[in-house]
Amino acid sequence: MKTEATTDGRLLRGEATRERVLDAAERCFGERGYDDVSIRQIATEAGVTLGVIGFHGGSKLELFRTVLTRRVETLNAARRKRLADLMSRQDRPDLRSLIDAYLTPYLEIASRGDQQWRSYARLIARIATDDRWYAEMRPLYDPVAHEYLAIIGRIHPNAGPEKLAAALTLTVASMLALVASRIRISGLSEMPDRGSPLQYREMLVDFCAGGFEKMLR
Amino acid sequence: MKTEATTDGRLLRGEATRERVLDAAERCFGERGYDDVSIRQIATEAGVTLGVIGFHGGSKLELFRTVLTRRVETLNAARRKRLADLMSRQDRPDLRSLIDAYLTPYLEIASRGDQQWRSYARLIARIATDDRWYAEMRPLYDPVAHEYLAIIGRIHPNAGPEKLAAALTLTVASMLALVASRIRISGLSEMPDRGSPLQYREMLVDFCAGGFEKMLR
DNA sequence: GTCTATATGTAGATAGAC
DNA sequence: GTCTATCTACATATAGAC
Structure with missing residues (x-):
């Protein structure tokens, strides 16, 4: 203690x-x-x-x-660092880069050689469908999400807060699926799994960026 | 018995x-x-x-x-019926209509007045992050998924099976999030929840269609 | 700081009365 | 077909020896 x-x-x-x-x-x-x-x-x-x-x-x-x-702040810090790096290079980064910055830290911890971080990533993906736990996590994760949404809202001034929140929620759900349900991709395609969530990064970011764009258009 | x-x-x-x-x-x-x-x-x-x-x-x-x-075949039949209706009207339906046809039956059962179907929809959303259960469900759900993917593959002949499977997996994850994690949308946006998954149908289908298009492009 | 022993509750399953 | 009673196993939690 x-x-x-x-x-x-x-x-x-x-x-x-x-x-x-x-x-x-x-x-x-x-x-x-x-x-x-x-x-x-x-x-x-x-x-x-x-x-x-x-x-x-x-x-x-x-x-x-x-x-x-115990690991939340490490993940938050990684997301904030990527956002800061992005903003230091351009005042209005493109949507795809922003989504990539938000998603990649989680994909990285979920793909580490070190098993502890992988287990943590798996755990987060698990509890995400269970209100009794996720209600406790939201106050810890939402502040960074709001920072990202504020920037995205500046780029898409016509998108209301509800659409922004919905798009991010679906984005996070897609991200978690790559940890919790990746096996379905190989099952449906009858191709071997790529081995780690990070190796689906391009596909995931494309999917979410495309989804965001179409929803906010 | x-x-x-x-x-x-x-x-x-x-x-x-x-x-x-x-x-x-x-x-x-x-x-x-x-x-x-x-x-x-x-x-x-x-x-x-x-x-x-x-x-x-x-x-x-x-x-x-x-x-x-016990409810799988009812859901499968609804998805097949919508696909058949779509194909009877046009030989090459657009991607958005196909995704709408796949997603809507689940949104509808999850939004019913009848509580039993809502509970079933919630249960499916729950077990989706747990391999030990979902492995048993896949043989029941995959055949219809393959029928949809075959049509989508015809429309996008350049998309390989892995990308198609990945896009559908992320689409399903997004769909399930509207049942299991809808509260996050209202939490992040500070706007009231719309009351049922079906009322997010447009946003969801837009998101997934946009994601599919960008991934398969 | 760690371990053993145990108190107390509740789980799943089922045999047999009705 | 349904209910009561009970078996057995294992859960969480902790008091007290070392």
């Missing part, structure tokens, strides 16, 4: 265990969702006993919320 | 109970997913006792599968 440092700055043993617990929970929840995972399974996955989970993670619900929120 | 008719053709009491059980299960699963629902809750919702659920629905898993599959 509390962070403590030794004299030389290294983390205490307890802090390392806490990380193991959170990482294990992230993997379990990402693969199977909330209800289908028991804290016993998380304990086994983390290589600790049941009591340790309670000590470091609190209740199952608290543990889940911690996992959901 | 077995269907029996009385002399005058009305259903036996047992058959009516079975319907009550399946309807109650559909509502519960649609609102909360598989793992978060107990068969005890389904029994309460159906107004029967626990044993009756087992008698008519089998195990929880069998019950869930029955609920998932």
Whole structure:
């Protein structure tokens, strides 16, 4: 719960265990969702006993919320950086570049070699269809979304807020589908999967940009 | 389990109970997913006792599968009928009409006054992000999808099967978002929700048609 | 900080009375 | 065909030993 440092700055043993617990929970929840995972399974996955989970993670619900929120700011920062880079180069960036800037950070974390970030991306894609969780996430994700929508609104002054919000919602749903439902593409096409969400980036950004343009036209 | 008719053709009491059980299960699963629902809750919702659920629905898993599959053919038939109507009027329908024909039946069942169909639509939107269930649904839904893709492929002969499959997958994800995540549109825009998925039909079809066109261009 | 042991609740499933 | 009673398993949570 509390962070403590030794004299030389290294983390205490307890802090390392806490990380193991959170990482294990992230993997379990990402693969199977909330209800289908028991804290016993998380304990086994983390290589600790049941009591340790309670000590470091609190209740199952608290543990889940911690996992959901601990990586949000990293993702937000990546989206903000890409937007800032874009705006520093041109005052009115084109729609496709804006959408690419919003979508790519998520595709990247979902495609990492590192399994932890992939699990987190999978988890977000999972909870997106469940109001009980996503209601808690919205306040964390919406501010950056609003920053993007403000810029897009400047480029398309005729588009009302409802259409802008709808277009972004459908864009995000498409993005999440590349993590949660990519298997359907290979299933429908009978072609091998490309291996990671990032390899569908061009198609995804084309689809969403085309959708935005047609909706806002 | 077995269907029996009385002399005058009305259903036996047992058959009516079975319907009550399946309807109650559909509502519960649609609102909360598989793992978060107990068969005890389904029994309460159906107004029967626990044993009756087992008698008519089998195990929880069998019950869930029955609920998932019993409405598929109705939806498939609606999609096929709209496609046939379209093809009878013109040999090469435009892309937007094709997408509209594919999406509208689902939007309609998700917007019905009748709660049962709405619950089913919600359930489909829920399981779409979960491979363990959707893998079972794909064989049921894919044949109609292939019929649509064959027509679209004729109109866009340069589009390969992978792009066609990807575009349809993102289209379906967008469609499902209007049932599972519509609240995000009102949340992001600070405007009231329109009340039913069907009222976003124009926006959705525009988005998906624009996405298809840009991807296949 | 970690582990063992256990309290307490609820899950799914079903046997047998009615 | 339906209901009651119950079996067994496993869930979350935590008190207290180490």
